[in-house]
Amino acid sequence: MPQIRAARDEDVDDVVALWSLAAENRGRPADRPDLVRLLIERDPDALLLAVDDGEVVGTVIAGWDGWRASLYRLAVAPQHRRRGTARLLVGRAEARLKALGATRIHAMVLEENNDGNGLWQALGYTPQPDWRRWVKAAR
Template sequence: MCPDAATGTLAPMPWDRTRLTADGFTGWIRISDLPRADVPSGAGVYVVVRENTLPPRFRATNPGGRASEKDPTVPVAELREAWVDGAEVLFVGRATRGVGKRQGLAKRLAELRRFGLGQTGNHWGGRYVWQLADSDDLLVAWKETGEADPEEVAAQLLARFEVDHGQLPFANLVRGSATATQLPQIRAARVEDIEEVVELWTRAGENRGRPADRPDLVRLLIERDPEALLLAVDDGVVVGSVIAGWDGWRASLYRLAVAPEHRRRGTARLLVGRAEARLKAFGASRIHAMVLEENQDGHGLWQALGYTPQPDWRRWVKATR
């Protein structure tokens, strides 16, 4: 395996109230209580949080306001697909600097509340949160950004969340502008990627100590399970890979590899997060990762992701050709 090295990779961030408070977020009030809160009028970022750990229930219709007569209702199946298990943060937003008492964060959060009450308003983003059956209990917290650009700060938060969870927060439908340049796209491999994937594995050291991979075998993998081989693609170039294998009984991760020049950027964590989401969707309750004993850098990353070695068994191999 050739994942990002442990030194310099981003540690997983607990997206909960304790961690965010330590990071400078304050407020932590119900959205319905915003009119009675002393929300600052400066520029900043804010989060919508659900502290309830029970599985979500969704309304069939969204009570939020209409934007240009558009209905904010989303099919429940789409909401379930967007849900991020284990993350209390549902939405990350930002407010530009304003003038006057009800500007900046104060104005933007007031728009959020009014939209949830069904009033026509300028807060179409984040509309998914209002279709939660317990949306009345959602909390909001904020953080002023001072001289920093709130769009850049929000984009960095979204990038960090996507690295940790393999996808954006539940109600964030698009990346911030800065995020789009910070993280590669994660997608399934295509037949036309095969030569580039094999070349990546060679450069990343994935073929060291064993027979080189053959393009025809990679093609067989793609044809058998088109979603198994996940790639990280940066500006059209394949810079990372992982195989998320599911045989109906066991879930396994193989060939986590990142191009040397793209390491220590969170690419491996993003790949693993997306692979885990795929395997969990199949019903996997435990995931095995194949990690070379000599890959000490990789051991640190896997441990940071919550994986532990199993000392009580060893993998046995038999060549068939």
């Protein structure tokens, strides 16, 4: 099993490369290394990595703003899927958020991501059909 740890500055290029290969990227701005570095600087424990033999094979961001707990950018390299890596990442992320005081956690997943939706359901998450996400570019 891979080791789970917080991302470091030297991981940024590997994280962005993994996201370009394995993450949901439709309908969103391109990932940028400078923004990943800002995340690590602002909240050093938010971006969790699954690392196997020195290779970043999975990620999840466990975001906490003091009110809401959010999981996003769950991504696992295709050759490492169905081995428990996503469950391991989500379990560690949930533990972090609960320790910070979260009482409810939400995950962002594209509706047509059948594999992702199946995973979240298997982990005990349920869709919330009465909400819609609204977005606006900040720049």
